[in-house]
Amino acid sequence: MGNILSESDTRANYIDPKLVDSQWEPIHIVREYYFTDGRKLLGNKRGKRLFIDYLLKYNNANLAIVEAKKLDDHPTKGLQQALEYAEKLDINFVYATNGVRIYEFDRRTGKGDYIDNFPTPKELYDRLFGKTNQLKEQLHNIHFLLTGNFGPRYYQEIAVNKTMESIADGQDRILLTLATGTGKTFIAFQIVHKLLQAKWNLDGNDRRPRILFLADRNVLADQAINTFNPYENDVIKIDGEEVRKRNGVVPTNAYIFFAIYQAIADREDIGGYYSKYPSDFFDLVIIDECHRGSANEEGSWRAILDHFSPAIHLGMTATPKRDDNVDTYQYFGKPIYEYSLKEGIQDGFLTPYKVKRVTTNIDEYIHTNDSRIIQGEVTKDRYEIKDYNKSITINQRTDLEARTILEHIGKMDKTIVFCANQDHALDLRDYINKHKTVSDPNYCVRVTSDEGKHGRELLEMFQDNDRDIPVILTSSKMLTTGVDARNVRNIVLTAPIGSMVEFKQIIGRGTRVFDGKDFFTIIDFVGATNLFYDTAWDGEAEEIEEGGTGGEPKPKEPKEPKVDDPREPYERKEKLIVELSNGRRLKVTDVDTRYIDENGRPLxxxxxxxxxxxxxxxxxxxxxxxxxxxxxxxxxxxxxxxxxxxxxxxxxxxxxxxxxxxxxxxxxxxxxxxxxxxxxxTRKQRVEFVKGDPQVFEVYKNLKAKEFLEFILKHYEKFGIEELRRDKLGDLVTLKLGTPKDAKNAFGNMDVLLGAYYKLQQQIYQVS
Known part of the structure; x- marks a missing residue:
């Protein structure tokens, strides 16, 4: 009988009863657990989703995978793939069984062996976490707080649980590295929710913890506050307005405090608000986008972190370790969990992309007397891409950029253009508005810190997926991090990028998934996409050397990407502005389209x-x-x-x-x-061969029928195979013959017409 039992029969009749015998109840078992969405393919399709036969859970912790095989299969036939999935899901125990024999593999020791029965849920949980850690059990036990009908993605669950386990193990500096667009704020919210529910705090008293969420942009802090909406009564934002309302006293009557570091840091005229709090006031400080200077000795956030040093510091970043953010990794230590851009694209949670590298015949400029100086003076023999719109402006080049952008994007495709500075963002906006075909005055707008509140309103309109307008945003650095706009189809780079860190952030603006968005396009005028050819493109971050001898060279100070900070007005230096002579015709010399493979590497x-x-x-x-x-x-x-x-x-x-x-x-x-x-x-050669064969047309007595077939050939020669689709026949009839009745008169009946259409195509491709 065994031979005819399918895998699902084996599960129902052999594996399920064995799990029940070991106290695994329905609440502990997820059957056919799908954990990825399948890579996005073209035409709104997706690749295969990954799933496992059984996921075993206990106390909200994922403990084990069971790989099921048919009764007459070898029990460990599917073990290798199950181990790969276990690594991805960060699950320690893997079981492979054909319903008769059970093989257990422990990923911590890298060893496996046959066992008689499945362990019980409690046995497995204690083997993994130890019997003594009550805090871990308490934190695991609290469910995620979910609104709507969607659950957490597998990597979000791992990130939250690993953070809980690190806190329970007494770790006080914790780092999570997750690619942009993977929901870091959602993860932070679940962490805060669990800690509040558990009444966890550093002094062990019966109270809810006080948590500070630090961001470096108002727009990021406000986005995060929206995510924390279920706790709106427990949330407060620390800023000048709030402190003034309280007659100069900082707020203390909340559990979740939001701040942008500029608003609470030391400034020339006043001491920072942060120092008004006792250093042990907060139990946890969450630092969003923490690569932006939080750990840098001279960084703007370091004084705040030092003041609150008794608290646990949880850093969240989208960028793997690089030369220009090495200090972040030295401060927090190795990430407890990493989820890369590459994984996000492979799993189908992020959108793949392609690159269009645009070169022009003015990618460098050597001044001659033919050109007119409108302002400033020539200080260099040769100006390169990196100088444009910083030390030299050539308006005709900006005009060329604007026209090229409009040519390479869909008319209503949401697009963010990164410019050299705020003035360049204005110039480019104005030239795009000069050449656009859509009349709406907000079709293209500048969003930089200079616009203040009005700019933020335009940004919110752009982020609203139900609104078409604005379509194009020009900006400099303000939008490089965290701004969540899911339907961005194009990222345009018109200024060099200072670092790999900043580059990864900018690319993250396009990776968010949106229905009907198969990929997004990076249009690169400055060769910034050469940063893709980074040896560790989303690879493993290098290990940080611990200790070392006193003679080791200090890592070089990273260049901090400049932030559009409302308190630092953009400094306008006298620039050289040149108008090229009338005889000089500017043009795009090449558009090199590069496709990105499944490893995030450009092809x-x-x-x-x-x-x-x-x-x-x-x-x-x-x-x-x-x-x-x-x-x-x-x-x-x-x-x-x-x-x-x-x-x-x-x-x-x-x-x-x-x-x-x-x-x-x-x-x-x-x-x-x-x-x-x-x-x-060529199509022309194919058409000539068909026309040269009298048999093709002689079959049809009616002159209109012959003319119609010649008309199809002419259309095919001009426009290609699109004109030969079956659903095109009606349009072609309307264009040449008129009504279906006219077509019937020409061919006798519609079946003959359809037959002629198909026969003509056989003859087009008969030629070799």
Whole structure:
């Protein structure tokens, strides 16, 4: 009988009873636990979602994976994949079973063996966490506070639980590194919720903890306050307005305190508000985007952190360890959990992207007397990209940028343009508004700290996914971190970027997932995407050397990315402004489209081609099979869908054609050439062959019928295979013949017309 038992029969009749015998109740078991969304593919499709047969939980902690096999399979047949998933889910115990034998693997020791019965939930929990740690058990026991009908993503659950465990273990400096767009504020909220519910605090008294949430932008603090809405009665924001309301006394009557560090730090005229609090006032300080100077000895936040040194400090950052944020990692230590951009894209929680690197014939400027100096003086022989809009402005170049941006984005695609400074953001806004085709005055707006409240209102409108306008934001540094706008389709870089840290932040503005958004595009005028070629692009952060001898060189001080801080007005230096001579024609010389592979690494056109060649033979075996698939509109449509599932959509196929042939070629010829080294032909050549065969037209007695077929050929030659789709036939009839009745008169009946349409396509592709 064993032979015919399926895997689901084995689970129901053998594995489930064994779990029940070991006290695993339905509340502890999640069957077919899907934990990823599947990588986003083109055409609003997704790759495979990852799942495990059984997830075993106890006390809200994920304890074990059970990999089930059929009764007559070897019990450890699926063990390797289960171990990979366990590593991803940060689960220690893995069981593999065919219902008769049970194999247990402990990832901490790296060893496994057969066991007679599953351990009980309590036994497993105690093996993992020890019997003595009551605080851990208490913190695990508190459920997430969820609004709406969605649960936490697997990595959010891991980040929260690891933080709880670190606090329970007495760790006082904790770091979480999670890519932008993965919900760090949601994680912070669940951490705070659990600590408040548990009445955890550092002095062990019966009270709720006091928690300070530090951000470096008002817009980030306000976004976080919205997330903490369920606790709105326990929340207060520390700022000048609040302190003035209280006659100069800082607020103390809350549990969750929000502040931007500029508002509470020392300033020239007054001491910082933070020093008005006793140093042991807060139990926990959460530092959002903590790479932005919190740990730097001279950084703006360091004095605040030093003052509250008795508190636990939890840093949250989106950037793995790099030369320019090494001090953050020295201050907090190694992250207790990391979730990278690469993982986010592979799991389908973040949107993949492609890069368009734009070069122009004015990427450098050497002054000659043909050009007119409008302001300032020439101080260099040669000005490079990094000088533009900082020490030199050429308005015609800004105008070219504006026109190129509008050409390369969908008219209503939400777009953020990062500029060199606030003046450049104004200039670019004005040139975009000069060339735009949409009349709304707010189509393109500048959002920098100079706009103050009005700028924040425009930003909120941009973030609102139900509003079309504004479409384009120009900014300098204000939007580099944390601003959550899910439907951003384009990120435009028109100024060099100071560091890998800042680059990763900017890219994070586009990675958020939105329905119908298959990927986003980075349009790069300045070569900033060369930062992709970082040896550790989302790889493992290097270990921090502990101790060491006194003679070790001190790490070089990182360059802190400049923040648009409302208290520091943008300093306008006298710039050189040049108008080029009338004879100088500015143009884009190249747009190099780069696709990004599943590891977050950009592919050159050649690598992309090799990837494509590697995938294609699985879909068709020889040129004749490809020809017969392609010659029929229905099977061709299916093939194009399969190609899109592999990541090769219409736009990519067109890019491929332009790379190895010419836009005048048929995609069929491009695929046949790549796969089988066939000769390339143009659509014009194919049409001429068909026209040269009298048999094609002689079949039809009616002159209008012959003219209609010639009309289709002309359309195909001009516009390509789009004009040969089955659903295009109605439009073609309307364009050439008029009504369905006219078509019937020409061909006798509609079946003959459809047959002629399909037969014509066979003849187009018959030629080789």
């Amino acid at each position: 050159t056109a050649r690598e992309f081609l090799e990837k494509l060649i590697g995938e294609l033979p699985g879909i068709y075996t020889d040129v004749e099979q490809l020809r017969s698939i392609w010659a029929n509109p229905d099977s061709r449509s299916d093939l194009l869908i399969k190609l899109a599932d592999l990541g090769f959509d219409r736009e990519q196929l067109n890019d491929l054609r332009n790379m190895i042939a010419t836009p005048d070629c048929d995609i069929f010829d491009v695929l046949a050439h790549i796969s089988f080294s066939s000769e390339l032909m």
